[in-house]
Amino acid sequence: MTVLLEIRDLHVAYGRVEAVRGISLELGAGQIVSVIGPNGAGKTTLLSAAIGLLPASGSVRFEGEEIGGLDVEARVERGLCLVPESRELFGEMSVQDNLRLGAYARRLPRRLLKERLDFVCTKFPRLAERRDQRADTLSGGERQMLALGRALMSGPRLLLLDEPSLGLAPLIVQEILSIVSRLRQEGVSILLVEQNAMAALEISDFGYVIESGEVDIRGPSDVLARDPRVFATYLGSME
């Protein structure tokens, strides 16, 4: 297995408060790796630092190259893509324009852009029906699909997903997560942050449990899912 993303001893601070305190993490090409942990554990902070939105110390290597010094845009050009917790859609613009802009970093010729647009639309038929609707008038679930669809437009090598199921009804959660798990077949690797720990472990290969900015437990997903410590601490409420 070739390592796609390797994070070593990452520290991120907001002012004097350290939110990520020496996290190390690895993700192999073609893998889905989930990061779970309680609220405020530092999951969002970890992803923001990995894409370059927050300054961090430590090392972030992508495809064997150090990318810690690059800005967000350069990381996106290399094939990373973040779907943030706050979605960050272009609210006043149409669904279609949001999707088109998703491929901005690729500078695709018109024909290829169209092909990719059709590809994303077949994945999310609901978006296709709402092509001309403004993004800020979409429902929560549709917004999440648009955020995912926009990310897919860039043809990413690695997707960083921050709580793709946040605030969605169980049925849509299943739909979104099954789309996510099928992305792997298209050569997209995924670092998945989820509140919905059981569901995340179900579709991932490997998992990290973080708490207070540090990795608490790590292991293959099926092992983690049966680990009594994980169960007691984080999944206690689920069954």
Added chain:
Amino acid sequence: MTWDVALILSIDGLASSAIYLLAGLGLVLIFSVTRVIFVPFGDIAAFSALTLAAFEAKKVPATIGLVGTLAALAVAAETISLIRQRAFARLPMAVAGWGVAPGIACALAWWAAGRDLSMPFAIGLTILLAMPMAPLVARLALKPIADASVLVLLIASLVLHFLLSGLGLLFFGPEGVRTQPLLGGSIAITDNFSVGLQVVLMVGAAAALSALFFLAFERTLAGKALRATAVNRVGARLVGIRPARTSLLAYGAASLLAGFVGVLISPVTTIYYDSGLLIGLKAFVAAIIGGLTSYPLTALGALAVGLVESFASFWSGALKDVIVFSLLIPVLILRSALSAHAEEEPEEIPS
């Protein structure tokens, strides 16, 4: 007031509206992408008028020296910042973009100055010289503080205006200029009433440019990237749009508009090195009517400002500016009444 007078005043107002429309679009464009209220816009327009007048008088326009100086400073600033970042590979591009490109415009203008130029060629050169001005001053004074608050940016922009108009006095001197009308003659509409072709040209050019502007925004990826940056900066970065680059594009496009404003206004008004401020401020009133974000409302605002100014000058020449700026009061009251709900919400949850 008779109908004839009202008609004449309306036509006059329409001509000024055309100017405020172009300037207002430039201001809204820059503000929405960079959050800067770009006060020096008017200065650049005034400098363009002075440039065109110099070409017409077969003199070397002082703009060449101004643009050359700014370009030299920008190259120096860019070089120092790149060397600090150890990004040596980007040096040639930076020198080409900030130094060579404006340099070519200056060289062309230098070569052409003093010759017998056809009007369209002189206008083209004038606009070519105007193009680099906003990007250059923004690179020098505003880029280092791009993340500051709107208020700090406004203060910097005001200071920049005073600096530029000081430089304007130094380079252009205190004399006012007025150029030949681009189109002479007039169209008779009734027996004792006719519209000057220059006015028709102004309104037509403003309409055509705004339409072009609209198309560029709606139809091209670069235009959409500009809008995306204005709508959501973080979202834009996440799809790989560099805010610094879109800002540059916005300043460039606004500079182009300022160039056109200068060319269109110089035959109808005497322009001095410091005439820009008043043009900029009135366009600002139009832009405020558009909430500094809406292009269609800004267009309406420009129409209102132009017409009010024209009628006000009929009643009292001395008070016309006061009346125009008084427009701001009802507009601001109305806007804050309408948007009270939208703006209160974020304040309740400090982020």
